[in-house]
Amino acid sequence: MSTMRTLAVVVALATAVPTAAEPPLGLPPVPIPADNPQTEAKVALGDRLFHDKRFSADGKVACSTCHDREKAFTDHKPVSQGFRNLRGTRNAPTVVNAAYMKTLFWDGREPDLEGQARQPFINPVEGGLPDHEPMLDVIRKDPDYVKAFKAVFGVEPGEITIDHVVKAIAAFERTILSGNSPFDRWRYGGEEEALTEAQKRGFEVFVGKGRCVSCHVIEQTQALFTDNKFHNIGVGFKKIRGREFEVAREFIRAKRRGADVDKTVLTKPEASELGRFAVTEDITQVGAFKTPTLRNVAVTFPYMHDGSLESLEDVVDFYNNGGRLREDDPVSPFLSGGIRPLDLSDQEKKDLVAFLEALTSPEYDRIAENR
Amino acid sequence: MNRRNFLKTGLGAAVAGALPMSLVELAWGAKDSERFTFAYISDSHITQIKGNRFVRNWDRGLIRAVAECNLLDPRPDFVIYGGDIAQLGKPEEIDHGLEIMSGLRDKVHYVMGEHDYYVDLGEYWRKRLGPDWYSFDHKGVHFIVLNSILTYPEWMHRKWDSGMARMKEMARLDNPNGSPFMVGEEQRKWLARDLAKVSHDTPIVVCSHSPLQKIYKGWNFWTEDAEQIHKLLAPFEKVTVIYGHVHQIQYNQLGNISFYAVMATAWPWPYPNSYAQADSRLPKLTVPMNRADPFFERDATGWQFIDVHTGRADVHYFLPSNSNRSVVFDERRGHPVDTRYQELAARIPPQNHY
Amino acid sequence: MKRSKSNRWRAGCVAALALGPVQADEFTQQDLERWNQEFMEVVREGDRLFHGGFPSKNTVSCDQCHPNASNTHPETYPKFQKQLGEVVPLWRMINWCIQNPLQSEPLAADDARMTALQAYIHWERRGVKLEPGKH
Structure with missing residues (x-):
C-alpha cells in the first residue's frame, strides 16, 4: 500500500499530472x-x-x-x-x-x-x-x-x-486530469478565501446574467464546464453566410461519393463551418460545435473552433453581443436559442473574466504567469 | 430502393439523431410522379414590444425555421404556414412576420390563427394574404385550408371596449372567459360544396389552426363542430388533417382521418394532462415531444417537412436543441406511428409529462 | 421520566378543556373560512401577476408557457436546476424565468409578489403529492 502510494507520488511528480485513481477536487471519477x-x-x-x-x-x-x-x-x-x-x-x-x-x-x-x-x-x-x-x-x-x-x-x-x-x-x-483550481477549492473545498471578491462576483455573473452555466455545466458536487452538446453560437458563420445551402449540398454530395468527413472538414474551410451537420446531416445542427470545457481556459488561448478570438475579454464581448464580436455584426439565422445579448456592464464583464481565470489548475499556473 | 426498405434502413437509422437533407432524393423513385413534399411552419407569435422592437425570442424562432427550411434539398413543392404569425393581430406584427417569411425560397399558403384574427376579425390578414378559407389541388391531392378559429357570434360580437380587448381575451390560452373554436355553418356549407366536386379516392389534406378534434376544451385544444367536419370528410378514402395551435407533437387516427399537429416556432405548450385540476384527452397514439429546457429558447419548438406518398402524409419534425422526430402513416396498422418511439419500451424519460 | 412528562402534558390538556375556549391554538369554522379567503386573495393576485400583471419588460408573461401554471411542478422543489447549477427552491426558478424569458428584474425571496406567484402556482397544483428532487 505504502509502496503504491510512493509510486503514485513519484509518477505524479515526474509528469506534474496526477495519475491516481482518485480524481482531483471538482471532478467526477473518470x-x-x-x-x-x-x-x-x-x-x-x-x-x-x-x-x-x-x-x-x-x-x-x-x-x-x-x-x-x-x-x-x-x-x-x-x-x-x-x-x-x-x-x-x-x-x-x-x-x-x-x-x-x-x-x-x-x-x-x-x-x-x-x-x-x-x-x-x-x-x-x-x-x-x-x-x-x-x-x-x-x-x-x-x-x-x-x-x-x-x-x-x-x-x-x-x-x-x-x-x-x-x-x-x-x-x-485518461490520466491527463485537472481540477483543484481556486474555483474548486472555493466551491467544493470550503475555502472561502480561494477566490477574490471579483472572482466571486464573476461566478454570480456566470450562473446568472451571463447565462454561461447552462452549457458550461456546474453541478452541486462537480463541474465539467461542458454539457457535451453542440450549439451554434455564431462563430465562423460569416464564412459561409448566404451560401449555406450550396456548401451543405456540395458537402453531402461529396460524402455520398465517399468523401471522408475527417479529411473534408479539416481541409475545406467552408465545409468546416457546417459543424455538427457534417456528421449527422441534421439541418438543425448547421454551424453547431461542441461545448468545450472551461477548465484552464485562461491558458488555452486562442478561443472558439476556429481560434478566431484571442482573449477572454473578446470571448465575453462576443457572448455579450449575442453571438458576435461587434454590436453591428450580423446575427446568424442558425444561432442557438441559448445565445442572446446579455447587457453586461463593464464591471460584470471584468468580473466574469476574473472568474474564468480562477479555473486554472495549479499545474498550469505558470502558463498564465508567463503570458 | 422501395419505400418499405427505405423506412427500415435509411430512415430508421437516420432519424435516430437526424434527418438527412437528401432524404427526399433517397426516398423517391423517379417513376413515382405522385410523390411530393411540402414544408410546414406555424405559430410564430411575432410580438411587438413598441415601435420597431419585437420580442427577440419569437423573431429568432421564425428566422431559424426559414433558414433551415431553405436548406432542404431538393426543394419542397411549397410551404404551408399554420397560423398565429402574430401575437395580438397587429398590422405591425403581421407585416414583420411576413417580412421574415419572405426569406423563404418557396410559395407559401397561409392558415388563419386566432392571434391573427380577433383584433379586427381577420381584416388586415386577409388584406395581406387573401381569403382565410380555400382549396387547391396539387399532384393529385386536394388541399383544403379552413379558418377553424371562429367562435359563437354572441361572444365574437359582444359589446367589447375594443377589438384589442377581444383579442386579449382570446389570446390567453387558459382563459375561463374564452369561447370555443369552430369552423361554423357558413364554412361547413362551403366545404360540402367544395368536396362535392372531389372523387372519393382523391387524397384529402385539410389544414386548420385548431385541432379538428376534441382534446381539451379549457385551452381550446378543441373545435366545437369537429364531428360535423368529420362527417363531411367521411366518404373519402384517405384524409389527413394537419393543425397548429397546440405547440406540441400530437397525432391520432379517427376513422378515415389521420391527424398530425405541428410545432410552434415560438414556444412549446405543456400537454393538457399536466394540468392537475381538469381531465383531458390526449390521443393515446401520441408519443409526446420531449420536455424542454427553457434556457434553449428553441428547445421544443420547430417546423416540419412533410412527405406525401400514395395519398398519405409522413411528418418529419425538425427540432432544434433536441432529437428530430418522424411520424409516418403505417399502412398495416392503419394509423400514424412514430418511427422510433412508438412502442412503450422505446420511450425515454423526457417524454414523460406530468 | 418520559412517562411523567407525558402525563403532565395530558393533565394540562384536561385542565384546558375544563377552562373553555380561550386557548391560543383553537379556531373555529369561521376562522378557517376567513383564513382561506385571505389565502385566495393572494392566489388571485398571483393569478393576475402570472397572466400579464407582472411588469415584464418584453411583454412575455408566465402563462404564455405555463397555462394554468402547468409544467411548473411546485411539488418537486427543492430540486437540481441545471439553469442555476445547484439545488434550488421554487422561488429561485421563478426568478430565473423572470430574468430570462421575461427579461425583467428578479424579486426578493420575501417580496409579496413572489409570495403571490407561489400561492397561485401551488393552488393550481393542489392535491398532487410531494416529490422533492424529481425532474
Missing part, C-alpha cells in the same frame, strides 16, 4: 471503457506514443505537437499546423479532462478517445500518412515498443495493430 482498462504500463506506452514524431509524413509531428503539455495540451495557435506546416481549419482543443467527453473533436465525429486518436496520423493536413501502416512499421521495428506492446497487450510485433496503439494513447490521455 469513465474507463470496459475493453480498455487502465494499467501503468499501458499509460507509459501511451505517453511515449503520444510524443513520437515518427508517426508523421515528415517525421516532425506528434500528438504532442498540437497538444503540448507546456501549453496545457494545446498549441496556442488559431488553427493547428501539421506536417510541412500545413494548416487545418480548427483550433486544437485541450486534452486536459478530455477523458470526460462523450464525443471527440469539435463536431463530435468520433465517440471516444480511441476513435479520435486514430485520425490525425492519416489526415492530409496533420500527420499526413497515407494510412496507418508506416507508423505500425516503425513500432514493429523498435525493440522498446515491441517489448512494451508485448507486456501491455501480449502481442507479437506482427500482431500489433492501430487498435493497440490508440488504446494506449487513450489510456494515457
